[in-house]
Amino acid sequence: MERKDLKSQSLAERLFTLFVARTDVYGVETEHGWRTERGKLTVTDVEKHLKGEFTLGVYPFNSKGYIKWLLVDVDYPGGDIFYHYMVKKYGSQSVIHEATGGKGEHIWVLLQPTPLWQITDKINVMEQELKHRIFPKQREWRTDIIGNFARLPLGKHFKTGNWSKILKG
Numbered sequence: 807m808e809r810k811d812l813k814s815q816s817l818a819e820r821l822f823t824l825f826v827a828r829t830d831v832y833g834v835e836t837e838h839g840w841r842t843e844r845g846k847l848t849v850t851d852v853e854k855h856l857k858g859e860f861t862l863g864v865y866p867f868n869s870k871g872y873i874k875w876l877l878v879d880v881d882y883p884g885g886d887i888f889y890h891y892m893v894k895k896y897g898s899q900s901v902i903h904e905a906t907g908g909k910g911e912h913i914w915v916l917l918q919p920t921p922l923w924q925i926t927d928k929i930n931v932m933e934q935e936l937k938h939r940i941f942p943k944q945r946e947w948r949t950d951i952i953g954n955f956a957r958l959p960l961g962k963h964f965k966t967g968n969w970s971k972i973l974k975g
Contacts (some may be wrong), residue, residue: 833863
């Protein structure tokens with residue numbers, strides 16, 4: 807295996823560990839738009855995401871209601887205020903500021919797997935303070951709802967052709 811392939815695999819494994827909470831359902835974006843896929847999401851799929859074959863959308867919580875991340879989805883440039891707010895709440899080691907490759911930015915907060923019910927009140931307070939919606943959008947976990955996925959970092963934005971990039975974190 808080439809060094810470049812090892813780096814790609816290592817990065818794919820890291821993204822999978824940090825962002826993938828659910829492996830049985832995920833989003834896929836191609837030049838034809840987004841669709842929801844049911845099946846087994848793997849590290850190999852994340853490698854394809856990094857190569858631009860398609861872009862993955864990942865869910866914040868698993869099938870038991872444990873979440874791995876929070877996300878402030880900012881639909882315009884200038885997410886610094888949200889980034890600094892989350893760094894104050896969670897520390898700089900847990901927060902990533904990403905340019906999505908489209909018109910906006912994502913502020914990710916990486917968590918230890920936490921039951922949704924344990925963090926719901928905190929999310930609600932942060933939304934009131936920020937006056938901005940935070941993923942997960944669902945505040946109650948139910949087995950019959952899969953929720954909303956978000957674009958996995960470091961992928962290609964198929965509408966613009968631009969790549970996501972990490973700005974901070």
